[in-house]
Amino acid sequence: MHMADALISPVVGGIMWATSAGAASYSIKKIKLDLDEKKIPLMGVMGAFVFAAQMINFTIPGTGSSGHIGGGILLAILLGPYAGFLTMASVLAIQALFFADGGLLALGSNIFNLGFYTCFIAYPLIYKSIIKKGITKKRIFVGSLLASVIGLQLGSFSVVLQTFFSGITELPLLSFLLLMQPIHLAIGLIEGLITAAVVTFVWSARPEILEPINSKIRSKNMSYKKLIAVLLCSAVLIGSMLSWYASSNPDGLEWAIENITGNAELESSENLHTTLESFQEKISFLPDYSLKTKVEVESNTPVDVGTSVSGLIGGLLTLFLAISIGLVIKLFKNKRLKEN
Amino acid sequence: MSHHKIILEEVIYTYPDGKEALNNISFEVHHGESVAIIGSNGAGKSTLLLTLVGILFPSSGKITIGDVPVTKQTLSLIRQKIGFTFQNADDQLFNGSVYDDVAFGPRNYKLSESDVEKKVSKALEIVGITHLRDRPPYKLSGGEKRSVSIAAVLSMDPDILLMDEPSAALDPKSRRRLINLLLDFKHTKLITTHDLDMVLDVCDRTIVLGNGKILADGSTVDILNDEKLLDECGLEKPLSLQSCPICNKR
Amino acid sequence: MANVSDSIYEIRYLDELSQKNSFIHKLHPLVKLIVSIFYIIITVSFGKYEILSLTPLTIYPIILFTLGDIKFFPILKRSFLVLPVVLGLGIFNPILDREPLLTFMNFAITGGWISYLSLIMKCFLTVLCALLLISTTGINNIAIALRSLLIPKIFVTQFLLTYRYISVLLEEIISIWTAYSLRAPEQKGISYKSWGPLLGQLLIRTYDRAQRIYNGMVLRGFSGEFYQDKIRFSLIDFCYLVIMIVFLLLTKLYNIPLILGNILTGV
Ligand SMILES: Nc1ncnc2c1ncn2[C@@H]1O[C@H](COP(=O)(O)OP(=O)(O)OP(=O)(O)O)[C@@H](O)[C@H]1O
Ligand SMILES: [Mg+2]
Numbered sequence: 105m106h107m108a109d110a111l112i113s114p115v116v117g118g119i120m121w122a123t124s125a126g127a128a129s130y131s132i133k134k135i136k137l138d139l140d141e142k143k144i145p146l147m148g149v150m151g152a153f154v155f156a157a158q159m160i161n162f163t164i165p166g167t168g169s170s171g172h173i174g175g176g177i178l179l180a181i182l183l184g185p186y187a188g189f190l191t192m193a194s195v196l197a198i199q200a201l202f203f204a205d206g207g208l209l210a211l212g213s214n215i216f217n218l219g220f221y222t223c224f225i226a227y228p229l230i231y232k233s234i235i236k237k238g239i240t241k242k243r244i245f246v247g248s249l250l251a252s253v254i255g256l257q258l259g260s261f262s263v264v265l266q267t268f269f270s271g272i273t274e275l276p277l278l279s280f281l282l283l284m285q286p287i288h289l290a291i292g293l294i295e296g297l298i299t300a301a302v303v304t305f306v307w308s309a310r311p312e313i314l315e316p317i318n319s320k321i322r323s324k325n326m327s328y329k330k331l332i333a334v335l336l337c338s339a340v341l342i343g344s345m346l347s348w349y350a351s352s353n354p355d356g357l358e359w360a361i362e363n364i365t366g367n368a369e370l371e372s373s374e375n376l377h378t379t380l381e382s383f384q385e386k387i388s389f390l391p392d393y394s395l396k397t398k399v400e401v402e403s404n405t406p407v408d409v410g411t412s413v414s415g416l417i418g419g420l421l422t423l424f425l426a427i428s429i430g431l432v433i434k435l436f437k438n439k440r441l442k443e444n
Numbered sequence: 445m446s447h448h449k450i451i452l453e454e455v456i457y458t459y460p461d462g463k464e465a466l467n468n469i470s471f472e473v474h475h476g477e478s479v480a481i482i483g484s485n486g487a488g489k490s491t492l493l494l495t496l497v498g499i500l501f502p503s504s505g506k507i508t509i510g511d512v513p514v515t516k517q518t519l520s521l522i523r524q525k526i527g528f529t530f531q532n533a534d535d536q537l538f539n540g541s542v543y544d545d546v547a548f549g550p551r552n553y554k555l556s557e558s559d560v561e562k563k564v565s566k567a568l569e570i571v572g573i574t575h576l577r578d579r580p581p582y583k584l585s586g587g588e589k590r591s592v593s594i595a596a597v598l599s600m601d602p603d604i605l606l607m608d609e610p611s612a613a614l615d616p617k618s619r620r621r622l623i624n625l626l627l628d629f630k631h632t633k634l635i636t637t638h639d640l641d642m643v644l645d646v647c648d649r650t651i652v653l654g655n656g657k658i659l660a661d662g663s664t665v666d667i668l669n670d671e672k673l674l675d676e677c678g679l680e681k682p683l684s685l686q687s688c689p690i691c692n693k694r
Numbered sequence: 695m696a697n698v699s700d701s702i703y704e705i706r707y708l709d710e711l712s713q714k715n716s717f718i719h720k721l722h723p724l725v726k727l728i729v730s731i732f733y734i735i736i737t738v739s740f741g742k743y744e745i746l747s748l749t750p751l752t753i754y755p756i757i758l759f760t761l762g763d764i765k766f767f768p769i770l771k772r773s774f775l776v777l778p779v780v781l782g783l784g785i786f787n788p789i790l791d792r793e794p795l796l797t798f799m800n801f802a803i804t805g806g807w808i809s810y811l812s813l814i815m816k817c818f819l820t821v822l823c824a825l826l827l828i829s830t831t832g833i834n835n836i837a838i839a840l841r842s843l844l845i846p847k848i849f850v851t852q853f854l855l856t857y858r859y860i861s862v863l864l865e866e867i868i869s870i871w872t873a874y875s876l877r878a879p880e881q882k883g884i885s886y887k888s889w890g891p892l893l894g895q896l897l898i899r900t901y902d903r904a905q906r907i908y909n910g911m912v913l914r915g916f917s918g919e920f921y922q923d924k925i926r927f928s929l930i931d932f933c934y935l936v937i938m939i940v941f942l943l944l945t946k947l948y949n950i951p952l953i954l955g956n957i958l959t960g961v
Contacts, residue, residue, distance in 0.1 A: 106779070108776055108779055108780055108817060108820070108821075109734050109737075109738060109816070109817070109820035109821070109824075110738065110780050110813055110814075110816040110817035110820055110821075111779075111780065111783065111813075112738065113738060113739075114735045114738055114739050117735075117738070128849070129846075132846050132848055132849060135848065136848065142908050144848065144851055144852055144855070144908075145855060145904045145905075145907040145908045145911065146901070146904040146905075146908070147852045147855070147856075148851070148852050148853075148854070148855020148856045148858070148859060148904075149855065149856075149859045149863075149900050149901075149903055149904040149907065150900065150901075150904070151852070151855070151856030151859075152855075152856050152857075152858075152859035152860045152862065152863045152900075153859075153863055153896070153897060153900045155856070155860050155863070155864075156698070156860060156863035156864045156866070156867045157863075157867070157893055157896070157897075159697055159698045159701065159864070159867065160698075160867060160871065160884060160892075160893065161884065162884045162886075162889055173893065182897075182901075190848075190849055190852060191852065191856070193849075194849070194852055194853040194856045195856060197853060198833075198853070198856060198857055198860070200824060201824060201827070201828040201833075201836065202704065202705055202708055202828055203701070203704065203772075203775065203776075204772065204773060204775065204776050204821040204824050204825050205775075205776065207734065207820050207821065207824055208730060208731055208734055208820075208823075208824050208827075209731070209734045209735060209738060209820070267783070271742070272742075272783070272784070272813065273783055273784065273786050273787065274786050274787045274789075274790035274791045274806065274809075275786045275790065297886075297889070298889050298893070301886075301889040301890035301893070301894070302889070302890055302893045302894045302897060303894075304890060305890035305891055305893075305894030305895075306894050306897055306898060309894065309895075309898060310898050310901075313898065313901050414952065414955035414956050414958070414959040415746050415951070415952060415955055416955070417954075417955045417958055417959060418746065418950075418951035418952050418953070418954040418955025418956070418958070419745075419746050419749050419951045419955070421951065421954050421955065421958065422749040422750050422752075422950060422951040422954060423749055423752060425753075426749070426750070426752045426753040426756050427756065429753060429756060429757065430756035430757070430759065430760045433757070433760040433761060434760050437760070437763075
């Protein structure tokens, strides 16, 4: 599932952007080392392939429903993890721009959820370790199936966490997980089966397409651990810095942590309304989704409607003004057109 | 000048899967000559062209372009002289606009932007597609793409033109324009095609390939009139040489 | 496979819009990118009950539509495509959050419905913003913006190539699908047996195509360096940037509709 901008808070979006950008710049460094500028067109065209292939519906035997290919694992298998990750990032960026699928703020999360887990976790830890014992058709099948399933499980877990920490849904974490993981297990199985079918076909028809990358990677095992370590550290660092900042005003992140640990600091909300802090609250990019009890609602997240009548009137007036600005510009332009 | 000539000596090329696509090919093309390479599908025409520019290296035999043997070391030298258009124009046009595609070559040879602009404009004009200048290539028709791919090599001022089926997908007018363009291009050219009428117009000499071998090599008029030979090679006498069935009856 | 031809049409439509020559189109792509991202951040930064504060944000898309000479309904139609996910996830809010927050003419409106509404509004605004960015900027200029953000050339080139070959690949998929469905009528998707061969063969063809494209590049002197256009900043770009940022900050700092409403009702 693609995260949408509306489902994500700026902090979570920012953290995920930073993390994905980190992984991407590391990947660029890596592929620059052994490029092979031959790989640039291959990455571009394979990205287009995945984009297009995602639109084919494959019927699932005996169910009448259908599914499509995921992409991350396939790209990692074909191009190696670094180039695969970058290609996936391009595909997602194009989807965000042209189909508003995902979104610009959520792009970081989507790259992470759909690219990182597949290319840097599922591919090296699962696909590759299964293939390591020697490539056979069966191992390719099992490897790509398992890697797809696990990659997608991690991805959907991450979607849940991101939505949750953004404070968008009222669903408790556990029910949200119980909703998402099984759905994505089913989706992952289908994606896995299709990916496996494609990879085994390519392997039997043109093994050399899969070979060079697989042999190259074996010698470079170490760098994964390094990459993952670096990323984890930076994520923890950024996360703790942001949550330190966030803890000075009540936000979704804190609320979530409080809910989990079970010790909400209710009293802190009382002395919030000093002028300085209310100003800080105004400029903060952390939406206060957190507050559930009436008391807190009043003190922290005013329903910003004021008395409902003036709110309604003000809202309508604003919309009216916005539309009239548009109409005036249009009038102006039409006039100029006629004069010319 | 000797440096636009092409010499092949006993060239053999086998694809990795064991298919022997070129089998002992030898010929020589002189400066300024215009040669057609014809033959049925799978005869080895495209493969032959690819070996000339060092995309494929012969398993044995020797290729010389100008006075330079085609080897890994001499590739950039050789490729600067040769303009090569692909059988499928989509493979050649990967930029965001026609202009950028035609400018791709000149820019790679580090010309200044104003020189690039001049070369591009000239190439677009020769091919007659100045109006397509700012269009994205993926929105063009097959024939328009073909024209752009030709402009894209002309902008590099090649000494030798190699073209793989240049007239495929062209409408009669564009085809005629291509033929005139080829007639105007005074340097060496090597054209593979199934369009035998075009061969008749453009090339003095014709080489017939079949199954990776040279089946005939001679003047175009002789070869295209040799119905038996053409039939053996899976080809047909060009329409303009066939006696008109309607007139014949009289 | 209607959705495939739809997406070709979709991409081309947006592409064509981006060829226009309006005031917005002529702005520096980096400026447009920055404003868009800032707009999205401001939009989603409002609390879940703050629906009123979102209304001034509609001015931005309206200005882009009119100054950018973009037709309203086709873009709006596209933004509906994304709504289902948000609608689906958000529906839990009215179910789970039943705290009445407002009374309006004796109706109690629960927090859940307000947050649901704000979620939908945010979804529309952010989606419109992204679609308007691409339809007033175009992919090549986005690439220029990325370059001016110092994003490495390898990535930007790769991004452009992916875009370039999407139409080619989509067309291939259409013909494959046509060929398949002509011989296998009454099937909704592609049956299990054909999964591997069908996509696998397309993949192999694509792989070979990449090889040929690369050949096409080296034959024209390619040695790893791509040329990239540059566009200069102008005073107008700078003004646009400042005005937009100030406007967005104002909407964040002040509840403009409420102020207006209070003035009108004399509260
Ligand atoms: N990449 C490849 N791997 C293996 N065999 C190949 C490959 N490319 C071509 N061949 C084979 O080599 C032979 C010559 O192919 P080539 O493309 O040179 O033919 P052609 O004369 O250009 O045909 P056409 O008129 O169809 O373009 C054919 O039998 C073909 O099947
Ligand atoms: Mg050929």
